[in-house]
Amino acid sequence: ELHNIIHNSLRDIVQLDDRFQSHITLARVISIKYRKEFLDKFNKLKSKSLEFKIEKFLLKKSTLTGTGAIYEDIAEFMLS
DSSP states (O other), X not given: OHHHHHHHHHHHHSOOOTTOOOOXXXXXXXXXXXXXXXXXXXXXXXXXXXXXXXXXXXXXXXXXXXXXEEEEEEEEEEOO
16 A cells, blocks of 8 residues: 555656656665575565554665765655
């Protein structure tokens, strides 16, 4: 449901092409020394269901650089 709200809100302010997929980034891994072992452990992780109220979200732009990502707030959306 949140995905649909976000995607529809974005359609009102920017023209989305078919390649765009709204998403939430939970983590970004820059470098993995032991890639296979990491992926094996990651794929075995179990998550619990969570319920929480979201009152707003920020649309952010990330620019990847050689020293890491630079994040910029683009817009704020109130959901309540």
